[in-house]
Amino acid sequence: MNEKQTSSQDSVRPTKKQKELLSFIETFITEHGYSPSYREIMNGLNYTSVATVALHVNNLIKRGHLRKRENSARSLEVVAGSLDEKKITTNQVAPAEEKWLVEKVEHAFAQIEALGGELKATSIDHLYVLIGALKVLELDGAAQSFMPRLSALKQKQTAE
16 A cells, blocks of 8 residues: 555545444443453454454555554554544524514414415425424424424314
């Protein structure tokens, strides 16, 4: 492999499974003061063989996310910055944003309720998505407050 290929591999972010492995190793080192053996990694992450662990560890070493001293047991080290990606904080909604979101959902309900005649299934689906979004944002109270209205619209649609 030439130098350009190696440097491009170093900048590759770890996959979900690799992050899981890195996190396991980092947690193990923090708890025990030394790195886990391949067998401990295998058992901790429910892998089926030590060879699988070796394959994943070697790939992480090649990508620059792990370091290992040659001919030394328990010498794995997570390279600083491997897991320090920008962490997305989810489900955090400020009170002003919550009010704005609820008003937007209220507006969507009002528009669909004003249709009167034939309610399209896509309109009802849109409301389900909005209520689901409120639940994902942990605004369960607001989501529950819209459920009776959604049920009434659904019944109206099936009656037509």
